[in-house]
Amino acid sequence: MSLRDVINKLLGRQPSSATTARERLQLVLAHDRSDLNPELLEQMRMEILEVVSRYVEIDLDEGDVTLETEDRVTALVANLPIKGLRLKKPETARVSTAS
Amino acid sequence: MSSTQTRYILICSGKGGVGKTTLTANLGIALARQGERTAVIDADFGLRNLDLLLGLENRIIYNAQDVLAETCRLEQALVRHKQEPNLALLPAGSSRMLEWFTPDDMVKIVGLLGDRFNYVLIDCPAGIESGFRNAMAAAREAIVVTTPEVSAVRDADRVIGLLQSEGIKPVQLVLNRVRPKMIASQEMLGIDDVTDILALPLLGLVLEDEQVIVSTNRGEPLTLNGSGSPAAKAYNNVARRLRGEDVPLIDPAREGSGLRAKLGRLMQTKIF
Secondary structure, three states: OEOOOOOHOOOOOOOOOOHHHHHHHHHHHHHHHHHHOHHHHHHHHHHHHHHHHHEEEEEEOEEEEEEEEEEEEEEEEOOOOOEEEOOOOOHHHHHHHOO | OOOOOOOEEEEOOOOOOOOOOHHHHHHHHHHHHHOOOOOEEOOOOOOOOHHHOOOOHHHHHHHHHEEEEEEEHHHHHEOOOOOOOEEEEEEOOHHHHHHHHHHHHHHHHHHHHHOOOHHHHOOOOOOOOHHHHHHHHHOEEEEEEEEOOOOHHHHHHHHHHHHHHOOOOOOEEEEEEEEEHHHOOOOOOOHHHHHHHHHHOOEEEEEOOHHHHHHHHHHHOOOOOOOOOHHHHHHHHHHHHOOOOOOOOOHHHHHHOHHHHEEEEEEEOOOO
């Protein structure tokens, strides 16, 4: 964040358009490069959350799965706050998915 | 001279209108003036314009199509520039060529040029369809032209992905139509923004320059008449860097030395 962005924020103004352009580009390129459309990403997000929630209790509203890109390498980043551990043993969870 | 020493450089952008053909014309003249035997080939058969920017549109008799069909020899199709005889244009054929032209045809044509020239610049059509694939087939390295605008950067990114998957390297970036004042007020993507996003080495930085329009009106590339305009300097520097010279890039933030420019720099300071 640059000095101008801080001043803009303090004055309640929009961020500079270059900052907006950079953020929009980073997002759209992450999708372009991975060739994943938003629906697929959303489906993958739901499935990841489902798998993880079998093992630990996670905050579904706070949970976030996004694509980030740096140096032409795209990474899938999952940020899933854990509320607590499931009492169920992981083994039983795994058996139930195999059926 | 063996053709393995010849450099086959694709000039592409994905998006149209960002300055591919202008760069090809100016870079071709600049390389020729620096003593390199240079050929420029218009690979945009549908909407050719390289002849017009070079001021050679009235001197075309044969074209790439005639060379392939062997109705003329390569020397007959090549149009030498009168003021800069080191430069020759191989004109594109008619748009009907789009129906049958293949990447192999491009390799054949460009291969013929390799015997006579040190540099072969291939002016690529916009888009990433068959025209782009044809143009890419004969290239060993590439220059991607873009402007600091979201659509141009996005399209450049697609093209870079395709070039890399074809194993073409080096791929270098020319950032065109840069407006230092707008960058200073953060209303235009900065140089680092674009190079970070595209992750390419920067080969050149061309400032927005009205003289480019004047020169295209006349069909005389800026590099032809020793113009000292900002864009002419930039194109000459791109040619020198291509030839291996170490020429420092201009810093657009240093372009203004007044209080306004200094304030602009202060405002760009990254805090966190």
